[in-house]
Amino acid sequence: MRFRSASASVLLEHAIKVEFSGRIALVSSFGSESATLLHLVSEIDPAIPVIFLDTQKHFAQTLSYRAKLVTKLGLTNVINVLPEGDAVSARDGDGNLWKTDPDGCCTLRKVEPLTEVLSEFDAWITGRKQFHGGGRMHLPAFEATQTHIKVNPLIRWSKDAVTNYVENHELPPHPLVTQGYPSIGCWPCTHPVADDSDVRAGRWRGAAKTECGIHDIKE
Ligand code: SF4
Numbered sequence: 001m002r003f004r005s006a007s008a009s010v011l012l013e014h015a016i017k018v019e020f021s022g023r024i025a026l027v028s029s030f031g032s033e034s035a036t037l038l039h040l041v042s043e044i045d046p047a048i049p050v051i052f053l054d055t056q057k058h059f060a061q062t063l064s065y066r067a068k069l070v071t072k073l074g075l076t077n078v079i080n081v082l083p084e085g086d087a088v089s090a091r092d093g094d095g096n097l098w099k100t101d102p103d104g105c106c107t108l109r110k111v112e113p114l115t116e117v118l119s120e121f122d123a124w125i126t127g128r129k130q131f132h133g134g135g136r137m138h139l140p141a142f143e144a145t146q147t148h149i150k151v152n153p154l155i156r157w158s159k160d161a162v163t164n165y166v167e168n169h170e171l172p173p174h175p176l177v178t179q180g181y182p183s184i185g186c187w188p189c190t191h192p193v194a195d196d197s198d199v200r201a202g203r204w205r206g207a208a209k210t211e212c213g214i215h216d217i218k219e
Contacts, residue, residue: 008040008153011141015123015151016044023122024151025049025079027114027214030066031184035171036162037127037154042073050078051117051124053214055109056088057098057186061175068172081117083109098188106212109186114214123149126215129157132183132199134210150215159199185212 006014016024026041028034028050041048052066070078087108091097097105118124128136136155143150154162166173176184180192182199193202203210 006141008157009043011151011153012040012125013044015125015153016041016048020121020123020149024124025051025118025121026125027051027053028127029053029185030062030069030174032174032177032182033127033129033162034174035069036157036165037125038069038073038075039165039169039171040153041125042075046074047076049121050075051114052078052080053110053114054080054082055186056083056095057109057188059176059184059187059190062184065172065174072172079117081113083113084116087112098186102189102207102209103213106214111213111216118148121148123151125151125153127154128152128215129154129162131157131159 026037026048028038030038030052038050041050066078069075091108092105097108128139130137130139139152139155141152141155143152157165165171174181174184180194181190181202182193182197183203184190185203189203189205191202191205
């Protein structure tokens with residue numbers, strides 16, 4: 001495989017400038033580890049489309065962190081993707097669907113909006129890493145779905161490598177990290193965890209659910 005041992009920068013440069021030029025987007029949650037990938041991408045092309053799924057359930061700290069990173073990194077094409085208004089009214093009128101049907105809530109607020117916006121692209125970049133565990137442990141750097149190529153440039157990065165990168169480039173931390181949130185999503189489904197817990201242990205705590213479903217998009 002040509003890119004088996006390539007660095008994240010080399011892999012991203014090839015994907016953004018050559019293989020999928022003008023047809024690739026980065027999907028970012030602006031969560032606890034997002035600054036690293038956003039910085040790497042901004043060094044190659046600060047105008048790359050950055051898709052943010054605005055579920056309307058984000059922590060206020062995530063929204064302020066997003067604004068801070070966008071300014072610091074000079075990102076010029078952040079796309080705020082909202083769930084479709086009529087669908088929210090019909091399926092989650094009281095905003096509490098996450099309590100009774102978290103899979104349905106993620107479908108409404110993440111999967112469907114992302115599916116729609118990704119129809120404009122051939123490839124997307126994710127920040128998934130093998131040390132997150134679960135189904136992420138055996139992912140390759142390039143992944144083909146029925147309709148898109150997913151690029152996972154940080155897949156082999158360790159937690160220490162991410163920490164070192166952030167420190168070396170003086171990137172600001174998400175304000176909730178120091179409050180015990182190593183992985184950050186929507187506020188109803190994200191909880192602080194003990195220091196020695198798995199990174200994603202605070203996501204959908206107490207439920208069998210471990211992923212929101214955006215990585216299962218087929219078409
Ligand atoms: S993470 Fe929780 S609040 Fe956010 S879309 Fe999924 S179920 Fe809904």
